[in-house]
Amino acid sequence: MNNDSSVIQQPVRTKNGGLIKSAEKLVTSYPRVPITVDCVIFGFDENELKILLIRSDLEIFKGQWSLLGDFAADNEELDDAAYRVLCERTGMDDVYLEQVRTFSKPGRHPGGRVLTVAYCSLLNIEQHKLGKMDNELHWHSVQNIKEMAFDHKEIMDYCYNWLQKRIMEHPLGFNLLPEKFSLRELQNLYEAILNVKLDRRNFRKKFFSMDFLIDTGEYEDDVPHRPGRLYQFNFQKYELNKRRWTGIDF
Amino acid sequence: MNNDSSVIQQPVRTKNGGLIKSAEKLVTSYPRVPITVDCVIFGFDENELKILLIRSDLEIFKGQWSLLGDFAADNEELDDAAYRVLCERTGMDDVYLEQVRTFSKPGRHPGGRVLTVAYCSLLNIEQHKLGKMDNELHWHSVQNIKEMAFDHKEIMDYCYNWLQKRIMEHPLGFNLLPEKFSLRELQNLYEAILNVKLDRRNFRKKFFSMDFLIDTGEYEDDVPHRPGRLYQFNFQKYELNKRRWTGIDF
DNA sequence: CCAAAAGTGTTCCAGGTACACCCATGG
DNA sequence: CCATGGGTGTACCTGGAACACTTTTGG
Structure with a gap:
């Protein structure tokens, strides 16, 4: 970047009181790499x-x-x-x-x-x-x-x-999920990425306490068990509050 | 890296069943940057x-x-x-x-x-x-x-x-300090880098509990007050235990 | 004896961890 | 009515934050 004295090619050093006049010539003298x-x-x-x-x-x-x-x-x-x-x-x-x-x-x-x-x-x-x-x-x-x-x-x-x-x-994970997701899906995501098992209740508490989830009022469909609520990530609220965000700790 | 179909120069595509034979020619076709x-x-x-x-x-x-x-x-x-x-x-x-x-x-x-x-x-x-x-x-x-x-x-x-x-x-900060340093110097370093004030007692507790400081038994010299103990960083012990290391939290 | 910083301990609180029961749905 | 996972609350414990007094040295 700054030209160091190892840049010794003559044409480059069209100096003026020690300063290099032509940045173009300097750059031309550099090796190039794909x-x-x-x-x-x-x-x-x-x-x-x-x-x-x-x-x-x-x-x-x-x-x-x-x-x-x-x-x-x-x-x-x-x-x-x-x-x-x-x-x-x-x-x-x-x-x-x-x-x-x-x-x-x-x-x-x-x-x-x-x-x-x-x-x-x-x-x-x-x-x-x-x-x-x-x-x-x-x-x-x-x-x-x-x-x-x-x-x-x-x-x-x-x-x-x-x-x-x-x-x-950072709550990047939401980029990997559909717009609306259940907490189970969110947890599965974290478990898959981190390659760990997490406690379901503590996981829920953690994410609710962050207060970045919007309850859509909708529920899962076509599941062979009690359907879970669907949430959206509140990107807007996160952007506003991210200064105070210090991360997740499992 | 992997050649994408936007690599269309003919000479490169000396293909053999769709495969590129000459990696050299491929690379030669790339633009080069200083x-x-x-x-x-x-x-x-x-x-x-x-x-x-x-x-x-x-x-x-x-x-x-x-x-x-x-x-x-x-x-x-x-x-x-x-x-x-x-x-x-x-x-x-x-x-x-x-x-x-x-x-x-x-x-x-x-x-x-x-x-x-x-x-x-x-x-x-x-x-x-x-x-x-x-x-x-x-x-x-x-x-x-x-x-x-x-x-x-x-x-x-x-x-x-x-x-x-x-x-x-990571305990990088030790690279900035002399081999032997007082806790005051260590704290000054953290305060300077993080641009915050830290509680001296809690700072000491934290670093001692990490257990990566070696007490040299020596003391500061030429200070116009009670001299502090000098410590060394135990790089070896840190390397051994860094898997369990999860960082510092002020 | 005064100034300046070293050295030390306790209390409080927030948040993480571990853990068990009832609920809603589909089959 | 059974299997499956959803949904909730509590007790414990660790670790950070706040905070004040005594000690040692040089001047």
Whole structure:
């Protein structure tokens, strides 16, 4: 960023009292690297945490699963690139998406050096038809994935771990649920993500005490037992009060 | 990463049953971007949180302060690049360093598109002589910095915020202190980073109950009042027990 | 003997954890 | 009427917050 004295190419140093005049020339002198974004897209279905994958179409990774990604186009902000990948593949345009980390190990891509910036996304599987179904695009249970192309397993693990922490501090989980959900579904979600069992009564108390759930007055349908109430997440109230929010503690 | 159908250049698609044979050709087809690393280097001195800066040597940012950074060399892992910057400037080689976030806004560098990966570093000011003193390299009080070159203020703010959260979950702060320190110094550090006042008795209780402090049996010297005991941080014990560590809660 | 900070203990309260019974629905 | 999960309340305990006095040192 700031040019350090290791920038020694002559043309760049058109100095004026020690200052570099041409930022363009300076930048031109930098080595350039291919950049991709990779999206770790989580969904929740059948009480399992899922992730959206395709088959790699590199021969060297034949048969292996790969995250959804693409290179960053010229002058494209990385957030936009990730969002673009997401939209192309899921048809969604109101998706939770956040940058998580950049992976730069030299050997991570068989075609040479490629940096990738990992993004984590959460979406509601039911509300979204998948887009282009090339390469067997579909949802996989996170727990069952053993091997992936590139360093994508490492990236997925990192993002999963990130999600586990993050969901304790922010109510992200609602992005994975339908607009209206029962407390049981909410609890199943937390249990699936955190991979723990939680006490039902304490769980209810905790979420009610946060006071971010709107009772819709509606009930579950088609369940072979007493139907539960359906709630909505009060995004608005959360936004107003999030300064005082310090997270969840199970 | 995984090649998406937006990769349409013909030469790349030397396919074999739909699979891409040459990863090299694929990568060659990607746009390339200059990458830099920028280090937000924190220190602690005179009960203030400090950050190490230089004057930008771009004329357009004349007089403004800049983070320490450099471009990533060919095939250099970013962690290594950040570490290199750190070593060159501080002469240290056992420094806490962690990747924080990648910044990619298109207009962030006046010389054209440059991605930067921000790293956060913590070091003990006293133990380290500064290296090359070019560009008025020196320590600034974090609270006093109003304006910086590039988007470095934003990066610094982000890293400072990151540090505030991080220090609640991991005992990073010890990297900023001398090997032996009094509890008063430790508390001053936390107060400076978190920008709060803490109750001295509760602070002591909390840290003692964590049981990661070694009582050296030594005392402060040259203080105009009752000298405090000096402690060391038990890095070893922390490493062993960190699984059970869930953080600090003030 | 005075100033300044070290060192120490107790009470209170909030919130987490553990736990058991009745209720509503479908079959 | 039975199985299944929904819905509720209480007792206990841990841990954070608030708070005041005595001790040690240098000047």
